[in-house]
Amino acid sequence: MRISLNWLRELVDIDPDVDTLAHELTMLGLEIEAIEHRGAGLSQVLVGQIKTIEPHPDADKLVVCTTDVGQDHPLQIVCGATNMRVGDKVPTAVDGSTIAGGFKISRRKMRGVESQGMMCAADELGLGSDHSGLLILPPEVPVGADALHLLGLDDTVLEIEITPNRGDWAGMIGVARELAALHQIPLRLPEFTLQEGTRPASELSSVTIEAPELCPRYAGRIITGITIGPSPLWLRQRLLAAGQRPINNVVDVTNLVLLETCHPLHAFDFNKLHENRIVVRTAKQNETLETLDGQTRKLTPDMLVIADARHPVALAGVMGGADSEVGENTTDIFLESAYFHPPSIRATARALGMNTEASQRFQRGADPEMAIWALDRAACLIQRVAGGSVAKGRLDEYPKPFAEKTLNLRYERTDLLLGTSVCPEAQRDILERLAFSVTHSDAKSCTVRIPSWRHDVGQEADLIEDIARVHGYGNIPASLPPIRQTDMIFAPKERPLRNLRNYLSNIGLTEIMCMTFSNPREIENAGLPEDSRQQVTLQNPLSENYSGMRISLVPGLLSTIATNLRRGTSDIALFEAGPVYIPLENQDLANEGYRCAIALSGAPGGKHWSAPARKVDFYDLKGYAEALFDWLGVPWALQSFESPAYHPRASARILLDGKPAGTMGETHPKVLRAFDIEQPVFVLELDVDPLLGESAPPALFTEPPTLPPSLRDLAVIVDKSIPAADLLETVRKAGGNLLSKVSIFDVYTGKQVPEDKKSVALSLVFQAIDRTLTDADTDKRCEKIIAQLRKAHGAELR
Amino acid sequence: MKQKLEEIRASALDTIHAAADLAELEQLRVKFLGRKGVLTDVLRGLAQCPPEDRPAVGKVANEVKQAVADALDARKEAIAASQEAASAAAERLDLSLPGRRPLRGHKHPVMRVAEEISDIFVQLGFQIAAGPDVETEYYNFDSLNTPANHPARDLHDTFFVKPGVVLRTHTSPVQMRVMERTQPPVAVIVPGRVYRVDQDASHSPMFYQIEGLLVDKGISFADLKGLLRLFIQRYFGPTTKTRFRPHYFPFTEPSAEVDISCTVCSGKGCRVCKHSGWLEILGCGMVHPEVFRYANYDSETYTGLAFGLGVERIAMLTHAISSIHYLYENDLRFLEQF
C-alpha cells in the first residue's frame, strides 16, 4: 500500500517530519518498505501559458515562444517541441530552477535568441520516460501556480506492508485513524453532500441476492447522463501517487474511493445490463466471463458472480466483466458497493490466479458498514468530475446484517499478559480512540463494541494487543523470566548428531547442506537400488529437479562434487549428516531418519613440497569409516556386494550387528558419467539414526604391560585373491594369547613374486603379562603362525 | 712431587685448551687420565713419598686430576658446540616453507550459527526439541490458529504432499507437538529445516529456522522482551540495540517483530539496513489462547511466549554473506571460509 502524505495530511493532522511519521507508523505495526520523495530535487516549476509561438530566425527545429507564468512579463523561451499550441498550459521551469537530473535552468542564448526558462516534457520532471513533447496540463490549472504541487511532485509516498489481519489499513482512512488515536487528535473524514435527482433508483433497477451467505450486502446507485473523459489533474495525481494508472473519470473515482476507504467499488455500464438489473448468484456450470483484462474465465459453481438478467457481468469482488465495462460512450452507470464473504473471494481469486486490488481487500474482510458511505462518496465525486444525475435513493439488499460483537476486557489481564501497569482509564481510552465503544465499565473490567472493520478482533488478547500498540511496545518493561526445569527429553538424537558432525568436520571433512529435495532421475542416476526408490512427492514442486524429498544423501554429494569440479575445485572431502524421507505406507508422515554420508575425490590432502600429491583411493574412505566407527564405539564389518551405485572392484555393504546399515565404495563410472564427474569418487552412506541417542558403554581400563615386548617381522607369499583379513585371522588364532598385536606393513605385487601372487609383510608383537619372553618362546610361536599360514592359505615364507 | 703435579696440570690445561677436535681430545684424555697416562704414573710414585707428606700430595693429585677432567669436559662441550654451530649453519632449514598440516574440515555456516543460537537458550535452561519436516496441515496450520482459508496461509506458499500433508512452513508445529506431550512448564528451542514455495534473489525454498517456546504461570510480554534482548546481546554483542514493533502472526497475540541496530552501520543507516538503521531478525509474541486450547492448556492459568528466527539471515549478517544462495550451493571455496 502506497501512502501519499499530501493525502494523509487531509485526513489527519500529522507530524510534518517524514522520519518521525515513518517511525510512528512502524511502531503502530505498519511496516515501512520504502520512502519515496516524489520530485526530490526539483524546484521553481510554474504553470505557464503559451501566448505566442514564432519560428526561430536561425534554426529550423526550434521555435520561440512567449509564456505567461503569472509574473509581470511573459518569458521568452526557445523550445524544440512541436506538440503545443497557443493557449496550452505547460510546466515551465523559470530562471534559477532545477529539473530532473539536477539540471539548473538559467537565462541563456540559444542560436542567438535569449531563452529565459524552459517548458518541460514529462521526463524532465522525472515523471516516467516520455520525451515526445511538452507535458500539456489541463486547462483548469491556474497560470503561475506551483506546477510541482499540482503534479504531486512535492509529495512523499510511504510504501507500507500490511499484515493480513488489518484489512482496514489498505485504505487511507484506516491508516489515518491509527495516527489520530496515537496523537489523540480527530480523524477528518471528507465531508460531502450528495445531490440526488427525482427519479427513484428502485424504478430504474433492482438487486436480487440469490446467495446471501456469500453476499451479505449489495448496494448500488444509478447515475445517468454522465460524460466519460479524463479525470482532473488532482484525481489523476492521487492515483499516480498510489501507483495506479488513471483510466477515466468514473473508474478513477471508484479507485480513489477504494484507496480512501479500503472499500472496493465497481461501475457497470447501466445500459449493457440486460433488463437493467443485478442478480448476485453463483456461476452456473460451464458459464464463462470475459474479464476486464481481456481474458475469458471458465467459471465453476462455487464462484460468486454478479449477473444481469442473463449472464455474469462481473466476478464478484475480483474483477468486472469486459462487456459491461464503462467506456467512452457510457452515459449511465450502475455503481456497486457490496460486501462479500472473504473466504469465497479468496477461493475464487486463487482458483483463477487473480490477485486484484479488490480481491485483496475483500479477502481480508472489507467493512460492511462502510459500503454505504463509500457508495455515496463515490456517487458524489462522479457527479463532480463526470456530471450526470444521481437517481434518488439507493438499492440496498442487506439480507445478513452485520452482527455487532462485544468483548470483555479485564484490566488486570492486560497487565498480567504485558507485564505492565497501565491504569484502567488509559486502557479504556486507547480502545475508544481506536473506535471501540465502551458499553459497560466497572472497576475491574469493561465491555466494548468492536468496530465493523475490525474483523481481526475476536478475543480479549486482541484488545490487549491494541492497548500494547498504542501504549507503545517500547514502553513495556523488559524482565527475565524464571525458567523451570523438567525431566522431559524431547529430542535425544540432536546432541549426538551434533557431536558426530563436529567429529567429522574435525577430521578433515567439510560439512555441506544440500536442498532436501530430489527427483526420480537423480535417484536413478545415482544407482540407488530399484526396490527402494519410493519418494515423498510434492503436488506443487518448484521444478522437476525438486519434485520430491530425498531418500539418500548420495545424489546431493555427487551433485556438489560436480558443481565444485565445474568451478575448478577438484580436491574434495565432504560430508553431510541429516534426514532422508522414506515414505511409509498408509501414513501421512514419512520416516525421517538421520543419515551420514562421506565423499572423497582428488587429492584433498593437497600438494606439499616434500612429497608428490596423492590421490585418494578406497582405503582413504575406509580409513574414515574406521575412524568413525572407532569414535562411535560400534563394531562393524564390510561385506562386498554388487550395486549399480559402486564400481565392482570396490563395492561394499556396511554391516552393524550383521545387518546392513550402509554402503561404501568407489562410485560406479556410469554414475559418474550421469553426474558429469570425470575423476574417481569414493562414497560412504550410513544410517546413523539407530546409533544416535544411546552413548557407547564406557571403556574399561586394562593394565598396560610393564615387561618389554618381543617384535618379529615376517613376509609371506600368497595368492592375490586371499583377503588380508583372512591372513590376520589365521595369525591371531595361531599366535594365541602371546600375540598382542599384528599389523600389515607392506603388500607387494610385481616382478619379485609370481604373477598371481602377492607378498604380505606382517609385523608381530609378542607379549606375556607375567614374564619376559625368551627368543625361544617367540620363535616357537612364530613357527606355529607360519605353519598355520601355510596350511590355511598355502603361504610361503618370502 | 707437588711441583711435578703442578707442571702436569699446567701443560695438560694448555694442550687441552688447544685441542682442535674430539679425536685429539680423546687422545689427551688417554695421555693424562688413562690407565697408562701421566697422572696415573705420577700417582704410582706416591708410594715413594714420605708417609707424612702423602695426604697433602694425594690431595693435590686429586685436585689436578679433577681439574684435568673438568678441562676435558669443558673443551669437549666447546668443540661440540662449535661443530654443531658449523653444521647448523650448513643445514639451516627454510623456516618459511609450509608445514605438514593435519586435514581440516569446516562446519556449514548455517549449522554453526544455528548451534550458537540454540546454545544461548540451552544455557538459559531451554531444551532442544524437534519435529518432522513432512508435517500434517493440522500441526502446521490448524492447531496454530490458522484454519483453511485464513489469509495468513497466503503468506506461506506451502508445498503440498497430499491433502492434509505439507512440508512444514515453519518450525512452529513443534510447539504443538511438544505441548501435547507435557503440561507446563515448557521451555524448548527447536532448530530445523522449513520449506516455502519461493525461490528468488533473497529466498530459498528450503531454509533453516529456530523456534522457541516458554510456557509457565505468569510469563509476560515483558519477559519476552527481556529474554530476547538477552539473547541478542549475547549473540550480537552487548551494545546491540533492540526494537520490538507490532506485527501479526496467527498463533501469537500480541505479536511483534524484533529489529536490531544495524550490525553494519551501527544504526547510522546503510544499504544493508535500507538506511533505516534497523535490521529485522525475528518474529515473536505471546502464545495465542486458541493455540493453548488446541494443546489442552488452561490459558487462564498459563501464559507463554514464542519466537522464531531465520538462521540464514543471521548467518549472512554474522559473516557478511551477500546472497542466500551461497549457503546452499556448497561451493567449497565458500564453505572453507568458515
Ligand SMILES: [Zn+2]
Ligand atoms: Zn545499516
